[in-house]
Amino acid sequence: MGYGGPEGWGAGWWAPPPPPPPKPGVIPLAPLGLEAVFGGVFATLRRYAKPLFGSALAAYAALTVLLAGLVALAYASVKDQLDAIYVPDAHVEWDDVRPILTAFGVVWAVGGLAALAVSAFVQASCAATLREAVLGRRTTVRAVARHALSRTPAVLGVMLLMALIVLVPMALIFAGGIAFFFGVMATGSGPALAIVPVFLLLPLTMPLAIWLYVLFGFAPAAAVLESAGPVTAMRRSARLVRGAWWRIFGITLLGALMVLVASLVVQMPLMFAAPAAAPYSPADPSPTLSDVLPHMGAYLVLSMLVNLLVQLLTAVFLPLITTLLYVDQRIRKEGLATSLAAAAARPPSA
Template identity: 50%
Template sequence: MIPLAPLGLGAVYNGAFSTIGRYARQLFGAMGAGLTLLFAAAVGAFALAYLSVEDDWHVLIHADEPTWAMASPIVVSVVVAYVVVMLLTLLVNSFLSAVSPVVLEHAVLGRRTTFAAVWRRAWARTPSVLGVTLFTYLLIAVPVALFFLLWISLIALLVADQSPLMAPGLVFLLGLLILPLVTWLVVSFSFAPSAAVLESAGPITALKRSFRLVRGAWWRTFGILLLTGGMAAVGGWIVQIPLLFAAPQPSYDAYGPYDEPPADAGEFFTDVYGDALSGLWTYLVLTVIVTLVVQLLATALIQLVSTLLYIDQRIRREGLGESLARAAGHQ
């Protein structure tokens, strides 16, 4: 799918789009299945949260004077469900990050693969990719947390009228310094998921490998990833423009300027949308599907380009092209 030699920009994009075209079923099948599991788990988590506090909810909405004691079980249940869903989202996102390198591993050598093989291999490397994600978030969180602590401290000093005149400017300059630092960290560790999958490396080893491979090629990596992200964003925006014009329009004549809208939200919603109500639900479902497809395509493209840049750096520095050529010749 790619020339086993240093890759130019055209070869990187040609390899990414060729992989999407040839392995679409395996690539998007695994990614779609992962997102479906996440959606089902999220619905189940919030359904269980609601069932666990259903009686408390009825007591709260019928109470003349709601109290914190009535609302606290509901708040705790929602927070627990939200935390569970966020943890599951982190796990599934790590799985999605492992899918593209697994598919590209076969595509580079021109080998066929199956959905089941991609699914098993991606889940097997998900713990390592998850570790990479957590360590990356932790490294990024340190400067970001420092900035927010200084910002909050400044606000406290301003409230107490004890802040020096130069403090806001210093915090602003610190923010300008932190943004490049965060960007540098993200790009420096952008190859870590690929290393975790293709080299079966642990999280720390994968981060070190990414840092070494990106060093000396940071600006090239940054530029191509930025261009790819921009292409994905613009393409997604163009695809979704027709949906903006196809949205059912509410009827603003349902109520006069002096009419009181009904207290029931469902009745108000029905009156405003009228005959377009059934079309509204169709529009919402279509919007969700289109958004999901766009996100899958964007995620796959960015991850494939990142993995191809990782392979390119290994070809340039470690002679990986010769090893791949020998592997392709012995298939």
């Protein structure tokens, strides 16, 4: 008699397992699990460190120099006013404060716009680098920067639209709460009852902002990898995220927590290295801001460098996770793996 075993345990049970999916680059060309996503991120950081960090470091270094120059110019223009209000028990007038607010307000506005543009460029450079990393192709800082610069306006448009979409509902919710606050106060019901709905609206704003952030989180990657405009990229993101919001949110949250822990590990020694304040003696003249800044100079430079390192890590790590999740969703929903395998088999264009 034959020894076939139970049903389903015949010849088919001894069939060899299917071959693994192709892996020309940092990820297998198949639906990605959690390990494959973070493995792809760390492999990209390791193998493509030069183009990835080179373009980002150049952008943030330029931003740091710009901000330092703006702050120096602002300080030089209002040095006398700053020294005047820094003196203890000084009589401060509006004419002393107004130039300071104007000068540093301009620095804040220009620096904010420059930081937004740099963030858009870094996100575009991450997507451009990961495109080559998935295909297993070499690339250079110049090639990544060139492609990223061409798509930075689209990514910047996405960021502005996302900010508008997120902020408008939150502003409306707060406006409704404030209107209710003043309405209740006008009736004489008391401030305690009036302020309750304002606090009740706070838990509604954060979930809404997080939901919108995840829903449109793939838009920068679509703007770079599909050469899509801002509106088209946001539509593509919403279509790809649909049905997988919780999975994308969970992986993104885990990546954010990893960045937070790494940032704390880097910044904690700096907190303990802060110089102690000079002892105060009533007999000594009160120090001015010009006297304090040289004493803090080395610490301020070190703090700026550490913050630049943390900013660089945050700006690169999270977009890589988002872009890999974008690739994963396209593999799952659109069969992108076949196109990627064919593209990896072709020689790169000159």
